[in-house]
Amino acid sequence: MFPKNKADIWPTSIKIAVFAVILIILWIFNFAYITPLLLGVIAAILSYPVFNLLNNRLQFKKFTVPQSLSALFTIVGVSFVVGFILNLFIVEIVKEAPSFISQISDYVSSLAYDQNVLNLVRDYKIDPEAIKTIIQSINKGLQGLLSVFGRQVNTEGQLLTLKREDIDTALRFGSQSVKNVANYLIVTVIFILSWYNSLKQGKSWINGVFALLPFNDKEEVRIKDNLKDGVQNVVYANIVSGGIHAIVCFILMLIFGVPNVFILTIIVFLIGFLPLSPSEVGYAIPLSLIAMQTGNVFLVIILAILAEFLIIWVNYVLIPSIISSKQEGNDLLILTSILSGIAIFGLMGFIIGPVIMILVQTLYRILIERLSEEKEKA
DSSP states (O other): OOOSOGGGHHHHHHHHHHHHHHHHHHHHTTOTTHHHHHHHHHHHHHHHHHHHHHHHHTBOSSOBOOHHHHHHHHHHHHHHHHHHHHHHHHHHHHHHHHHHHHHHHHHHHHHTTOHHHHHHHHHTTOOHHHHHHHHHHHHHHHHHHHHHTTOOOOOSOOOOOOOHHHHHHHHHHHHHHHHHHHHHHHHHHHHHHHHHHHHHHHHHHHHHHHTTSOOOHHHHHHHHHHHHHHHHHHHHHHHHHHHHHHHHHHHHHHHTTOSOHHHHHHHHHHHHHSTTSOHHHHHHHHHHHHHHHHOOHHHHHHHHHHHHHHHHHIIIIIHHHHHHTTSSOOHHHHHHHHHHHHHHHGGGHHHHHHHHHHHHHHHHHHHHHHHHHHHHHO
16 A cells, blocks of 8 residues: 555655665675664664653643754763763773783683693693793783783883884874774764664654555554564563673672672673674683682583573573564574574674564565455455
8 A cells, every 4th residue: 555645755765765875885885884873773773762751751832842852862861871880880890800810810821830731732742832922922911901900010120212113103003093083983973873863763764665665554563563673672682691691600600709700790791792702602701710719620511511501592592582572473583584694794683684584574474464365355
């Protein structure tokens, strides 16, 4: 069913065509601006309930607040809350990171003198000097991290002399830093503009697209709701995934008295949240520390096996079921869309893949219902 006002179809078509051409150009040239654009749209979808609430509350009898201000208030409010929470995390990480990195450095250094490690190296006919070189490289990187947190790592007290090469290096580092800061600013501006415009204009954009498609009002609402719920569920599913792994590791570390629990929990959460990172890496960190604390290798192996079962359940049962909740979708197809989306689109594929699959399934069901209605009429 096409829209009643067909005079609006042509100008709307031109707008959509221009928008599509811009997206195709961005995709062909693989611009770094694709990710902040998509993230801005996702942020708009997730914060739309807040925007809708503010927009309704700010409408008075004598004075009407424009949607642009509601969108601006939403962005500022959500950014403030998220920034406040991140600040709390960063403060704790800065407190715990130096001791945590120092412990890792001490442990890595001790490997060069550990008899079990040396025996293993000899059994596999590996050059011990190569192992020492690797350990020195790791420690050098760890010392660099420590210097970021203001810790003194070089106690040799060597007198530094300034050379022309040092000045050139400093200038190159300075210019590169300016470029990096400028790139981050550009990406941030694009993200905020995408977020703002999606909140303000998103509804009209979607209505413009649907004005060109042969769907009735009921079908349009169904497709919109499925896509909105799909994006929200994808993000929520990954948050739940990271949260489950973080809570399990947090409890294990408390039970066995592992130090630096907070920073390790944050690391495990981030590894569990990101779709491309294997959750096994997140469990490897606390389990290796538990092995150091208890010295019971058999216990750690049992915990690792249980952790693997939990990871399989979360990745292949829980996440697809969360994404397909409130949907008419199939969990297996959702799982396939996640894996294929990441393979085709990269990091953003964990959202793009399921959304495309949800759209396809919704359109398929609409088609089936139309065919069945036509059969009944016949």
